[in-house]
Amino acid sequence: xxxxxxxxxxxxxxxxxxxxxxxxxxxxxxxxxxxxxxxxxxxxxxxxxxxxxxxxxxxxxxxxxxxxxxxxxxxxxxxxxxxxxxxxxxxxxxxxxxxxxxxxxxxxxxxxxxxxxxxxxxxxxxxxxxxxxxxxxxxxxxxxxxxxxxxxxxxxxxxxxxxxxxxxxxxxxxxxxxxxxxxxxxxxxxxxxxxxxxxxxxxxxxxxxxxxxxxxxxxxxxxxxxxxxxxxxxxxxxxxxxxxxxxxxxxxxxxxxxxxxxxxxxxxxxxxxxxxxxxxxxxxxxxxxxxxxxxxxxxxxxxxxxxxxx
Amino acid sequence: xxxxxxxxxxxxxxxxxxxxxxxxxxxxxxxxxxxxxxxxxxxxxxxxxxxxxxxxxxxxxxxxxxxxxxxxxxxxxxxxxxxxxxxxxxxxxxxxxxxxxxxxxxxxxxxxxxxxxxxxxxxxxxxxxxxxxxxxxxxxxxxxxxxxxxxxxxxxxxxxxxxxxxxxxxxxxxxxxxxxxxxxxxxxxxxxxxxxxxxxxxxxxxxxxxxxxxxxxxxxxxxxxxxxxxxxxxxxxxxxxxxxxxxxxxxxxxxxxxxxxxxxxxxxxxxxxxxxxxxxxxxxxxxxxxxxxxxxxxxxxxxxxxxxxxxxxxxxxxxxxxxxxxxxxxxxxxxxxxxxxxxxxxxxxxxxxxxxxxxxxxxxxxxxxx
Numbered sequence: 001x002x003x004x005x006x007x008x009x010x011x012x013x014x015x016x017x018x019x020x021x022x023x024x025x026x027x028x029x030x031x032x033x034x035x036x037x038x039x040x041x042x043x044x045x046x047x048x049x050x051x052x053x054x055x056x057x058x059x060x061x062x063x064x065x066x067x068x069x070x071x072x073x074x075x076x077x078x079x080x081x082x083x084x085x086x087x088x089x090x091x092x093x094x095x096x097x098x099x100x101x102x103x104x105x106x107x108x109x110x111x112x113x114x115x116x117x118x119x120x121x122x123x124x125x126x127x128x129x130x131x132x133x134x135x136x137x138x139x140x141x142x143x144x145x146x147x148x149x150x151x152x153x154x155x156x157x158x159x160x161x162x163x164x165x166x167x168x169x170x171x172x173x174x175x176x177x178x179x180x181x182x183x184x185x186x187x188x189x190x191x192x193x194x195x196x197x198x199x200x201x202x203x204x205x206x207x208x209x210x211x212x213x214x215x216x217x218x219x220x221x222x223x224x225x226x227x228x229x230x231x232x233x234x235x236x237x238x239x240x241x242x243x244x245x246x247x248x249x250x251x252x253x254x255x256x257x258x259x260x261x262x263x264x265x266x267x268x269x270x271x272x273x274x275x276x277x278x279x280x281x282x283x284x285x286x287x288x289x290x291x292x293x294x295x296x297x298x299x300x301x302x303x304x305x306x307x308x309x310x
Numbered sequence: 311x312x313x314x315x316x317x318x319x320x321x322x323x324x325x326x327x328x329x330x331x332x333x334x335x336x337x338x339x340x341x342x343x344x345x346x347x348x349x350x351x352x353x354x355x356x357x358x359x360x361x362x363x364x365x366x367x368x369x370x371x372x373x374x375x376x377x378x379x380x381x382x383x384x385x386x387x388x389x390x391x392x393x394x395x396x397x398x399x400x401x402x403x404x405x406x407x408x409x410x411x412x413x414x415x416x417x418x419x420x421x422x423x424x425x426x427x428x429x430x431x432x433x434x435x436x437x438x439x440x441x442x443x444x445x446x447x448x449x450x451x452x453x454x455x456x457x458x459x460x461x462x463x464x465x466x467x468x469x470x471x472x473x474x475x476x477x478x479x480x481x482x483x484x485x486x487x488x489x490x491x492x493x494x495x496x497x498x499x500x501x502x503x504x505x506x507x508x509x510x511x512x513x514x515x516x517x518x519x520x521x522x523x524x525x526x527x528x529x530x531x532x533x534x535x536x537x538x539x540x541x542x543x544x545x546x547x548x549x550x551x552x553x554x555x556x557x558x559x560x561x562x563x564x565x566x567x568x569x570x571x572x573x574x575x576x577x578x579x580x581x582x583x584x585x586x587x588x589x590x591x592x593x594x595x596x597x598x599x600x601x602x603x604x605x606x607x608x609x610x611x612x613x614x615x616x617x618x619x620x621x622x623x624x625x626x627x628x629x630x631x632x633x634x635x636x637x638x639x640x641x642x643x644x645x646x647x648x649x650x651x652x653x654x655x656x657x658x659x660x661x662x663x664x665x666x667x668x669x670x671x672x673x674x675x676x677x678x679x680x
Contacts, residue, residue: 053521055679074677075523083521089514093329094322105318106524108311148518 003067004028005156005187006035006052011061013047013210021047023210024061029156029189029203034182036201036218037191038294044210045191046086049160052189053083066155079107082149082186086160088141092134096125096144099133100151107152117184118147121177139170146177157181159190163197175200195295206298213301218294225297227251228267231259231290234282243280247273254299261296315524319532326506327536337502341494341544345551348486359443360388362400362409369417375428375454379410384446401433408432408443420458487552488640489613491545492633495571496607498541499578500585501599506533507586508595517679526675534579541575542568561647567640570653573660574636578603580667581632587674607633635659 006029013022022044029035037045050056052065054074063070065077090099100122104111115122121143128136133144142162149157159178163171175197178188182202190201198204198218206213206221214221234240237260244253244262249272251263262273270287277285327334361379365372379385388406391397397409411429419426430447432440507530510516519529545568552558560567581603589595608614610624611633617625628634635656642648650657 050679055517055521057678057680078521079523081521083518085514085517087514089518091322091326091515092513094325098322098325102318102322103518103522106315106519106522108315108523 003031004064005031005033005066006189007062007064008048008052009062011048011051011058011063013044013051013056013058020210022051022058025207025210025212026061027205027212027215029187031187032182032185034178034188034190034200034202036198036204037189037207038193038195038198038204038298039191039207040193042209043207045207046160047210048207049083049158049189049191053081053158054078079152080155082152082154082157084145084149084157084159084162086164086191088145090133090141090145090148093132095130095132096136097129099144100147103148104151109152111151114151114153117153117181118150120180121147121150137170138166139173142166142170142174143177146174150181154186157186157188157190159188161191161193163192163194171197195293195298198294204294206294206301208298208302208305211305213298213305221297222292222294225263225292225300227263227265227300229290229292229296230262230264230270230273231256231288232262232273232277233259233284233286234277235284236282239280240277240282243277243282247276249273252299252303254296256290256295259290261290261299263296263300312525312528316528316532319524319528320535323506323533323536327540337498337540338544338547340497341490341548342551344490344494345487345548346555348490349551349556357384358386359384359408359439360406361385361443361447362389362391362397362406363387364391364394364397364409364411366414367412367416369412371417371420371426371454371458372412375412375451376410378450378454379447382446382450384443397431401431406433407436407439408447410447426455484558484641484645486613487548487556487558488637488644489608489611491548491552491571491640492574492611492613492636493604493607494544494548495541495575495636496578496603496633497599498544499537499575500582500603501596502540503534503537503579503582504585504589504595504599505592506537507583508589508592511586512591520677520679526677527672530583530671530675534583537579538572538575541578542571545571558644560644562643562649566650567643570636570639570643570657573657573664574632577632577660577664577667580664580671583671584667584674587671587676606631610634611637613637632660632663 006027008028009026010024011022011026012020012024014020025044025048027035037048039045047056051058051063051070054070054077057071066080068076070077091102094102100111104114125140125144125147128140133141136144146159146162149159163174166174171194178190179200182188192198198221201218203216204218204221205215214224216224232240232244237255241253241255241260244250244260249264249266249268251265253260253262255261270289273287274285363376365376376387380387385408389400391400391409394411397411400406400409409431411431413427413429416426416428428451430444432444434440507516510519510533549560549567553560582599585595585598585602589598610617610620610628610631612628613633617628617634620628639653639656639660642653646652
């Protein structure tokens with residue numbers, strides 16, 4: 001098939017007066033592609049996914065799913081997408097089995113018919129199939145929601161922050177499932193606020209304040225970050241960031257886990273940084289060269305964006 | 311496929327209803343409690359009202375009237391007074407609701423066929439009770455006087471003969487059973503459906519349903535049908551209680567009664583749906599249902615306050631209350647035993663209202679989130 005699974009052209013959306021949720025967003029997702037929408041809360045991820053799920057209308061621009069336009073052909077789209085909202089949206093007072101049976105039936109199919117597709121996920125839920133959905137753990141809830149979104153064998157899956165509020169192990173398992181689904185030819189658009197999940201996608205769009213900063217393979221986005229990078233820590237982390245930002249060779253300094261990631265304008269010796277920090281009264285100074293991550297790239301792109309706006 | 315979708319949707323809705331034990335208990339228990347409450351506690355009937363007698367005539371006539379009053383079962387002699395001054399004292403102490411005063415010349419006047427006067431004094435701090443007591447007592451005294459004159463009736467005397475049709479004993483049960491039924495049907499149909507639909511919005515499941523191939527009309531009808539059944543079950547319970555516990559008659563056709571109930575339920579449901587299309591949370595839906603539906607239904611439908619005695623503005627306003635028409639219809643059917651011929655106008659008005667609300671709901675139903 002030549003059509004893209006998803007195509008969005010300069011879509012914009014405003015809420016009320018002044019609040020811009022999406023600002024001329026354009027991107028494409030190919031058939032069978034695992035595409036990540038990465039950005040912090042309030043970046044516009046949910047709005048974008050809802051527009052594609054035909055639940056919201058964009059103010060401007062064009063969007064289509066599987067070749068169908070979202071406004072005109074919303075009925076066809078609704079029959080062929082699997083949509084999982086950000087909030088757990090199954091019936092809490094229905095059991096696992098009842099939920100799945102309900103969604104299979106309203107999509108005109110049955111659990112047996114498409115069992116192959118959900119088997120890997122559903123086997124983990126099977127021991128709890130009589131349990132009420134409201135009594136499942138966070139990870140289990142998401143697996144059930146995914147099963148329900150998949151039960152009618154959709155051509156495109158739209159997942160809004162499926163791993164938010166889920167423990168680390170379940171998150172890993174969840175991504176493993178997405179990879180398997182992708183191999184079965186289902187195009188997947190998944191949004192997440194976790195930068196570390198970007199590398200699990202084939203391509204990602206970094207989104208911030210309704211604006212797409214960059215679209216590329218995660219590896220390429222990271223390698224576009226060409227500044228020398230160090231992980232720095234001292235006894236006084238709070239003052240460290242301010243001192244580093246005041247340092248003449250500093251390009252940027254951001255907290256990163258237990259360290260501060262320091263990007264430099266030009267390569268200098270770590271000893272020079274050490275001497276500067278020691279002069280500012282820091283002790284227990286540790287400086288290591290660091291590998292750039294998608295988060296560094298995101299911060300960098302965000303900084304550039306703000307400069308342009310100013 | 312549509313029938314299957316429909317079936318599973320109703321099944322799901324029934325799970326919601328039956329698994330929420332507390333709400334179910336309220337829905338099924340409320341009609342019983344309300345009917346019993348109205349039946350036994352809130353009543354305008356007079357039973358064993360305490361009265362005082364001041365008998366200055368001490369004749370045969372006054373004794374007979376006193377006996378008649380007691381024998382009626384409505385009155386109980388609290389005390390026999392000796393002086394007029396004692397009357398007020400008695401009222402102030404709250405011992406009695408009414409005093410009957412027989413003048414000294416009573417016996418004499420009757421014998422001479424002169425107008426006889428008996429004074430009834432009532433405590434009108436509770437006007438309804440006072441009026442009822444006076445009416446009862448007057449009726450009993452009038453009866454006695456008529457019988458006395460039997461055969462030698464005074465030529466110029468005009469007697470009014472009152473006959474209460476359809477509810478000869480003026481039992482208030484006949485009034486509140488239709489009223490409670492109306493309130494309950496309104497409550498179950500309008501409030502429960504508006505809450506059930508907004509709950510899906512609140513929990514986010516409406517979002518998933520909208521993004522599915524389910525037709526909006528199917529979502530609505532699927533949500534509504536279980537509540538129709540529930541409302542009709544309540545109707546049966548109320549009618550049975552009314553009939554077997556309070557002796558309320560159902561003179562007209564049961565089938566017609568059932569159809570009219572169904573019509574009212576559909577009207578209320580349409581109102582509930584309309585409310586749910588305009589609200590996002592269960593709380594707001596409940597408040598609107600209570601304020602905009604329940605209060606007018608109770609106050610303006612003629613259930614508690616007679617429409618005829620309302621100010622003109624409210625009388626006009628009462629015309630847009632579906633409950634008013636429904637109460638007229640079911641009273642006609644249950645008490646008078648009339649057929650379609652006498653209630654077609656009211657039924658048509660209700661049908662019109664139902665169609666209007668359904669149309670407005672369809673127009674307002676959003677196929678998207680905003």
